[in-house]
Amino acid sequence: MMRAEKVGLKLNGRNILRDIDCTVTPGRVTVVMGKNGAGKSTLLQIMAGQVTQGGAAGAVSVDGKAMQDIPSAELAGRRAVLAQSVQLGFPLPVAEVVELGCYARYHQMTARQRKSAVAQYLELLDITRLKNRSFPTLSGGEQKRVLLAKCLLQLDVENPDHKNNRYLLLDEPTAALDLEQQYRFVDLATRLARERGLGVLAVLHDLNLAARFADDLLFLRNGETVAAGPTTKVLTKTIIQETFNVDCLIQPHPCFNCPLITTLPYGKPNIAPALAP
Numbered sequence: 001m002m003r004a005e006k007v008g009l010k011l012n013g014r015n016i017l018r019d020i021d022c023t024v025t026p027g028r029v030t031v032v033m034g035k036n037g038a039g040k041s042t043l044l045q046i047m048a049g050q051v052t053q054g055g056a057a058g059a060v061s062v063d064g065k066a067m068q069d070i071p072s073a074e075l076a077g078r079r080a081v082l083a084q085s086v087q088l089g090f091p092l093p094v095a096e097v098v099e100l101g102c103y104a105r106y107h108q109m110t111a112r113q114r115k116s117a118v119a120q121y122l123e124l125l126d127i128t129r130l131k132n133r134s135f136p137t138l139s140g141g142e143q144k145r146v147l148l149a150k151c152l153l154q155l156d157v158e159n160p161d162h163k164n165n166r167y168l169l170l171d172e173p174t175a176a177l178d179l180e181q182q183y184r185f186v187d188l189a190t191r192l193a194r195e196r197g198l199g200v201l202a203v204l205h206d207l208n209l210a211a212r213f214a215d216d217l218l219f220l221r222n223g224e225t226v227a228a229g230p231t232t233k234v235l236t237k238t239i240i241q242e243t244f245n246v247d248c249l250i251q252p253h254p255c256f257n258c259p260l261i262t263t264l265p266y267g268k269p270n271i272a273p274a275l276a277p
Ligand SMILES: Nc1ncnc2c1ncn2[C@@H]1O[C@H](COP(=O)(O)OP(=O)(O)OP(=O)(O)O)[C@@H](O)[C@H]1O
Pocket: 011, 016, 034, 035, 036, 037, 038, 039, 040, 041, 042, 043
């Protein structure tokens, strides 16, 4: 289990994040939600071990071990992070971007093994056709898939013989994706959790994607926890109102075994009476 306990961050006297507990469990998908500026990315960065400046509080552990005590090469094999945006300063081909996922194990792998691993993960993400393209020339959605391939290679998810749990941290993974790719991406992350036992933590903005795929939810507002727990318990009208300041209607989804949420911004009363909350 990856666990953040009472984590916080204070910058220039302002609490960006305060007293947050967050758990990522192998085999489960945890989704963090909240308005812009709520502190979601900051939490993800803290859980990734990427916040090292003063002002940080609390503790993060990975399977009972304090994160700061885990050597960086080992940590790279245990958790991978898909950042919200990535700027590559030089035009690396896609295959080389994916190969960066081997970095922590570079000298344990032959060039042939690295090449074969890159081919395997390009195939898993269905992007083999992009392998010789220059990364900066790809669309935002294509770049996201390349970077996910790199993360999955870093975690070596196709290898079933791992003794350690592995965690995938995704910051707004669906932001640049079209509708089909959003569902495919989240579906893949969920399958990786179910079938390979990965612990997945994802920041999402779409309530219905979260309702469908999240096992657990953490709602943040102004750097503080509004609610946390299993999706079936915390995905309520009151908590959505408190987090996003919008009214909503929650109904059984007509196609899937999950709720369907229709958000109703305040001040827009033109709702059919039958649907009025
Ligand atoms: N280095 C920094 N210096 C000052 N303020 C910062 C810094 N990094 C983040 N913040 C502030 O912390 C708050 C939380 O930022 P964060 O990126 O975690 O929000 P978020 O919930 O991920 O938002 P979004 O949905 O817009 O991505 C914001 O108000 C942001 O301006």
